[in-house]
Amino acid sequence: MRAPIPLREPGLHGGDVRRADRGLTTPHSRYSPLLREVLTRVGLVLAGRAGARLAATLGITVGKDTLLRLVRALPDPEIGEVEVLGVDDFAFRKGRHYGTVLIDMATHRPLHLYDGREGEDLAAWLRDHPEVKVICRDRSGGYAEGARLGAPQAEQVADRYHLWANLGQAVEKSVNAHRSRLAEPASSTAEMPDALEAEPEEVRPPSELKIVTRLREQHAAAHELWATGMSKAAIGRKLGLHQATVRKLVNSRSSDDVVAKSLQRAHIVDPYVPHLHRRWNEGVRNAAQLYREIQQLGYPGGELAVQRHLRRYRTGRGHAPQLGPKPPSVREVTSWIMTHPEHLRDEDADKLHRLRDRDPELDRLTVHVRKFAAMMTGLHGDRLEGWITDAEQATLVPLAGFARNLRRGFDAVRNGLSLAYSSGAVEGNVNRLKMLKRQMFGRASLALLRKRVLLAH
Secondary structure (H helix, E strand, O other): OOOOOOOOOOOOHHHHHHHHHHOOOOOOOOOOOOHHHHHHHHHHHHHHHHHHHHHHHHHOOOHHHHHHHHHHHOOOOOOOOOOOOEEEEEEEOOOOOOEHHHEOOOOOOOEEEEOOOOOHHHHHHHOOOOOOOOOEEEOOOOHHHHHHOOOOOEEEEEEEEEEEEHHHHHHHHHHHOOHHHOOOOOOOOOOOOOOOOOOOOOOOOOOOOHHHHHHHHHHHHHHHHHHHHOOHHHHHOOOOOOOOHHHHHHHHHHHHHHHHHOOOOOOOOOHHHHHHHHHHHHOOOHHHHHHHHHHOOOOOOOOOHHHHHHHHHHHHHHHOOOOOOOOOOOOHHHHHHHHHHHHHHHHHHHHHHHHHHHHHHHHHHHHHHHHHHHHHOOOOOHHHHHHHHHHHHOOOOOHHHHEEEEEHHHHHHHOOOOOOOHHHHHHHHHHHHHHHHHOOOOOOOHHHHHHHHHHOO
């Protein structure tokens, strides 16, 4: 009976030495160099469990911990000379724990990954790399201070994406303050079918929502207390409201501005209301039949929502009122203002045009946004000072606040609107980093995540 062949020999013999010299084997190793490289690549791309499943499909038996050990054993890549650096943060746990990633903007390759987003850590890294000439960053004050301390010779460039995103937030706040003015005025003459021109004896008006009634009462109470000289904090304690709610109530000129959001809240039946009203006025009062009709038109909801909508018109068997067009939402108007006019649909462009004619402040807001867009896309950073001055003098408080905030780090903002550098490569790497982090279910250490980010291409 033959003796079993041992898996590993205690030493190397003649043939083993020749194979080791050619790189086919290594002493006391479970895997050949080629197989080890394959498994390392699998671990870099898929990490532990997913990598082990793929290896099993390929006929290779390996554990998830082995794959992770192979990844951790890899040396860090050499950084080399970096002239243009990108820096951004990412979340280990959003709102609680953050890290920082550094990108070589010439090669779009991650250079370094560390815990935290303090300026001192960035400054320490930059002191070891005095060759950096340009730093692309977001508008974080910590990174700005770290770049100034660690690389005073480098130009700081504010990311255009974040500038545009911050402007969009200011536009949305400005539109929200004008929410009650978004609805188009009702038509003076209502179109009625010829057979039903006579007005019904009784039509039940839509009852006011409870939240709307409560907001109107709170608005009146807050303004009454504010007129007596009471502070907002004291008003909040007296009415049992959060300070942010009191601030919103006091800053609103009328209760309509407060309740507009609730009044314009979207409902699943809204797209099919014209059909329901037309059929109701034609004499069809059966909710089940109307439900089946709009279901064929694509209505995804249930019959109960249709019944509730029609309930308000059943008293007196009168006609449903002819509703005007539903006012656009704040986000819709914001997207119209922030979109290039040539890329707007004709229908949306007409709605925005009518809205600008009705509201001069929203018209001025659109003009400011389009001037900023032309300045940003054309790299006309020399116009920034004039734009800030005009926006600060506007009556739109959120836009004026955005403009004043641009003066903080003015040079970096002007460079971002003048130079061709963009942080797109940084955002792409952050997006890829999030994918790798989620692939490990948030359980891996920073060391393993760092290896995969820096080495997996």
